[in-house]
Amino acid sequence: MTNLNLARLLERFNDAGLALSVNRKQRRGVRGDVFSMSVERVDRRERFVMFPGASERLEVLDISPVVKQAVLLVKESERSFTQRVWDPALKDHVERVQRTPGETRRYLVGMDERSYFMAELPRPVTTVKEAHRALRPGEVVDWETRRENRGKKAVRQGEWLFLPLPTLEGKELDNRIARREAILREKARIPGRPGKPHVAFRLAVVQGEKGPFVYAQGSVNHADHETLHLNGWHRVVANMEVRRAQIGTWID
Numbered sequence: 001m002t003n004l005n006l007a008r009l010l011e012r013f014n015d016a017g018l019a020l021s022v023n024r025k026q027r028r029g030v031r032g033d034v035f036s037m038s039v040e041r042v043d044r045r046e047r048f049v050m051f052p053g054a055s056e057r058l059e060v061l062d063i064s065p066v067v068k069q070a071v072l073l074v075k076e077s078e079r080s081f082t083q084r085v086w087d088p089a090l091k092d093h094v095e096r097v098q099r100t101p102g103e104t105r106r107y108l109v110g111m112d113e114r115s116y117f118m119a120e121l122p123r124p125v126t127t128v129k130e131a132h133r134a135l136r137p138g139e140v141v142d143w144e145t146r147r148e149n150r151g152k153k154a155v156r157q158g159e160w161l162f163l164p165l166p167t168l169e170g171k172e173l174d175n176r177i178a179r180r181e182a183i184l185r186e187k188a189r190i191p192g193r194p195g196k197p198h199v200a201f202r203l204a205v206v207q208g209e210k211g212p213f214v215y216a217q218g219s220v221n222h223a224d225h226e227t228l229h230l231n232g233w234h235r236v237v238a239n240m241e242v243r244r245a246q247i248g249t250w251i252d
């Protein structure tokens with residue numbers, strides 16, 4: 001990258017109200033000339049820390065200073081890199097060789113409530129508004145567009161969305177729990193995503209043909225988000241964010 005490109009990148013992040021630091025060295029735990037990005041805290045303030053690597057193109061496509069978010073485009077050729085990761089089976093860190101996808105990616109980056117986040121988008125977009133739509137799962141969109149739910153929105157905390165069950169479905173879930181056809185846990189972490197835990201006061205898991213269905217009730221806590229209070233059972237649905245190994249630890 002040229003200094004001019006870096007200067008423009010820093011300028012656009014600043015215009016969005018976001019702090020960005022560009023490093024000339026790869027982040028800890030990664031070896032290879034590949035793009036990486038993480039969130040760090042310095043003196044109780046957050047900032048994005050980016051290593052451009054051998055990226056062919058890094059560009060901010062759109063910003064929203066109102067919500068302090070931006071759409072970042074990353075283009076780099078396919079190449080291998082080594083990353084130090086935690087192996088739960090070995091209960092130790094190991095080094096693994098991985099490869100970049102070799103395709104143009106887009107990320108929604110910025111502030112969510114009180115912390116920085118970074119989410120890879122599942123499809124090409126050019127605006128922050130389009131990025132928000134891209135992250136919403138089809139079943140959430142379907143629920144919100146039903147006639148009986150007109151004007152309602154799914155409750156969200158970070159990457160998780162919560163859809164309230166109709167009264168009869170909630171009672172049926174209670175019956176399945178009573179018959180031990182569902183696993184019930186209290187003060188349990190919502191499964192399926194790494195990072196800081198989202199902990200539900202009551203969590204139920206029902207096995208289905210397409211995988212487990214997860215439901216939450218009561219309070220849902222996370223270190224970087226306001227506590228949710230779910231009245232009755234809610235279906236838990238993950239957003240459409242794409243996970244990549246080379247993106248470092250961030251606060252979601």
